[in-house]
Amino acid sequence: MRKSLCAAGMAVSLMVPASAAYAVADVLETPAMKSDLAPKRLLNDAVRAGDRILAAGERGHIIYSDDNGKTWVQGDVPVSTTLTGISFGTETHGWAVGHSGVILHTNDAGATWQLQMTGEDAARLAIAAKEEQAEAIQERIDEAPEDEKGDLEWALDDIYFALDNLKSDLDIGPVNPLLDIWFENERHGIAVGAYGMALQTRDGGQTWQYMADELDNPQSFHLNDVARVTGGALVIVGEAGQVHVSADNGGSWERRESPYDGSLFGVLGTGQMNEMLIFGLRGNMFISSDLGRTWRAITNTAGATLNSGAVPDKNEVVLVGNGGTVLFSANGAESFREYFRDDREGIMDVVPVSGNNLLLFGEGGVKRTDARGRNLQ
């Protein structure tokens, strides 16, 4: 019954200038409102850049603190869409991603942000890449022997199907979110997102390359997290247990055999050479010391989805998740002590700060807690 609505929604492009068609400007044209509530509302990701701690969340909120989270300042952000990831390549150069496929950049340590890219740009990159592939396959079909033609035509159909999807999405606008970003320095970075979107830049975001096809993800499952582990390898995890590893700083990617079918929401280097923890739905957690070739499950009874983690000190690991879950290990992730915060709010990220304390970021904004996860007075 709602199909007609759907069509009506698609018929009008959302990128028409706000004044002409809509009384309320698009989220991409509405700067985030400065609000005292920003530190108290959803924050999805946090990062440390030198002495500064920054976090990004709903409605284009990016806040930062120079006093270990006691006080927060809100940066100037040109969009007001939910932000999902933030990363700094240097102390002053940082990037944030979010819904509508936005990539934002700052060169003043988070005080002001500029829009580098939107989901429409990414979709156009994807369409261009698919069209190029389609052309290449078409050429191969023309030259291929008859018995190989069938398979190639199947592959071509898949590409056209993907193209149709991309184009109809683009008709609506920048529909799909980016879900995480990672930057190595002020030039090289990787952004991942919904429906297998992956982008890479080597010039500080001046240009982005479409990287999704370099990952072995034919069904375009969501990519949830990208991180580097000690030793230099890059890892992307995502839906359906995906683990992608690059040993050459993003040049090429290999998909690892997964110990788990469900969604993985995070990957965390433990500080040991080539060792990483992956975790996700319902508290599933695995450790690998050989860049994902072999895995060992780590049992915990918490049962809540795990979202993110940090390494406060040598051999220490803290993981956070839904339902106010805070897991702490003092033995290099051999075993975890479980704690559930009274507010039971979802926790999306954790940043260790001095004095064995933590900053927790999530559903209810930022919380200053002790090492266990209990609120500081």
Add this chain to the structure above:
Amino acid sequence: MSNPKHDKGEHHMTSPGAEPFLERLIFNNRAIILIAFLALTVFLGYNAIKIQPDASFERMIPLEHPYIVNMLEHRDDLENLGNFVRIAVEVKEGDIFQAEYMETLKQITDEMFYLNGVDRSGLKSLWTSNVRWVEVTEQGFQGGTVIPDNYDGSRASLEQLRQNILRSNEVGSLISDNFRSTIVYAPLYEKNPETGEALDYSELSRQLEEQIRQKYEAQNPNVEIHIVGFAKKVGDLIEGIASIAWFAGITIVLTTLLLYWYSRCIAGTLVPIFTSIIAVVWQLGTLRLLGYGLDPYSVLVPFLVFAIGISHGVQIVNAMAVEAAKGFDSVTSARLAFRALYIPGMLALISDAVGFLTLVFIEIDVIRDLAVAAGLGVAFVIITNLVLHVLIMSYLGITRSGVRHVQNHGDKQDRKWRVMSYFAHPGVAPISLLIALLGLGLGLYYKQDLKVGDLDQGAPELRADSRYNKDNAYIINNYSTSADVLVVMVKTPQEQCTQYEVLRAMDKLQWELQNTAGVQSTASLANVSRIVTKALNEGNWKWYEISRNQTIINASIREAPAGLINTDCSLTPVLVFLEDHKAETLERVTDRVEAFASEHSNEQHRFLLAAGNAGVEAATNEVISSAKGVMLMLVYGVVSALCLLTFRSIRAVLCIVVPLGLTSILCEAIMAVSGIGIKVATLPVIALGVGIGVDYGIYIYSKLEKYLLEGKTLQEAYYETLRSTGKAVIFTGVTLGIGVVTWIFSPIKFQADMGFLLFFMFLWNMVGAIWLLPALARFLLRPDRMIARDRARK
């Protein structure tokens, strides 16, 4: 109207030439008039008995205000959004995880299920199957009822229950944050869907009290039950109206005692009571004939009518006793009393009536009804007191004990009056004026804090310490919920209410409102869409956003609460939960919404104010504050004009009206200090206070003028004024005070506020007339010129 020069007859026997026409008309047809009155009383009395209570919600709101027009226009679309009962079952010892507690909760849930008026499909408690826990798994969602399937009250199953509750997302809404109470939530039908009958609030409220609260608190001494909801509130209000009957009884008894103490004459006591009751009967009977019922406001009018009747009756009894003491027979005393009093009496009563009628300009039906009821009542008092009362007394006469009382107490009283006459002394008058100025200054200073609207927490109609408001406070303190809801209606073309642009606009409005002081939280389809989109993406908070993809939006709101989308998807509300219902809060929030609406409303989405209790209050406040100035101007203008017409002197008007103005200002200061706002209930008080308060000044000034014209010095003239009418004026103030003072004990807060303020205004206006009027006269009146002018006129 003419100068009250007619009462010169006081010192001679009556002669036909001295009789005004009215007097002849009335006294020459005594029997006929009495019989006509009897017939009228029987007819109107029959109607008065049949008058029905009528607590109609619509009559208490400003129907012409655009907010209310919008609300009523979309009433069907918003149905059931706000009509529910919440029952919090609190455990006294321990927490809710006890087999006995769960058993009681189960029985209460069952009982509610069968209660008339409850929308069973929407009934929610831990025991209903629509309260579930849900968990995301690799395969999708997994969930179940919060009460485990194999629940047997054992410790293990209670522990399982605790786990389920934690996973259920109901903590804060259905289960209190401290796990010491849970809620049974019952949406109500405005109309029974089977029979079409309107919900009987009073009956439902009674059932909740008897079948839920009393029954289960008795059955399980470890629980306490808190009940809130519109239905319960209305039920409590209707019950409150009933308690008025007690106040009527008490008022009549007190007044009778006082009258007897005053007159020492059985006839002089019972006849004013009788004729005043007749006036009330006529008033109620006429109201019914005009199609009115009795609401919590107009139910107070009979008290006023009664008190006004008594207070004017006293003037007549007083005057007759004075004449009788001079040796006149009953009929002559009555005639002389009538002749002396019909002009000031009529003037006073007409100014009362006109004062009330100025209330008609306030666009709220209950206030208009109040004006009509009070105006009618006073019109009848003119007839019952000036005609019926005098006629009956002309048959009965003042008893000898009454006459003796007047004679004996003369000397003692005179000494008192002598002392009080110094208020007109040239040495005392400036001090009085200085004190009055000081009072004025203080009044003006404190009245700066005067607020519009209701200021107390909870349901403003009921007292802060009422059972209902205590229950309300309990629920507000233990659950994430607010009692003050402003509803912004978002109007769209048909089938368009869930479009991305609409949700996006609502979301933007909501965020602006959440950043407005006084807003606790907001809710709309936009929230539902965000939270469900997140849930559909494996509970990952990174998906907490309104999708641009309409298919995803549609999936996310498929199970949105019914109240959030109307039947043809052309209206969707934004609910704004407020921290309080103070006028500043309401104004700040509605201003913000109006600014947003004027900037962003278009054909796709129009933002309309307002529904919800806070919306109604915001509209009422606007009407009240704009009406206040107009009403004050009118009532003072009318009263001044009437005085001017009668006494033909601006100086006289000032003498009479200035004390009233001081009282009005002091009244507003008292309101500010005691935290009473200007609202539907207290606005009429100002008009009533001024309209009735002017009587004292009229009675005193008319006498004072008379003695001044006879050539007496001001102080001497004032002494004579006090001797002849002082006692009656003081007594009038006291009777009026008694008439309203019982309201202070009403369970209905606004009745108590009205009683308190009217009590103050009636008494203080009397003080003003006796103390300040002569002081003003000292400065304003020029007796020489008055005499000269009087002679010239003759």
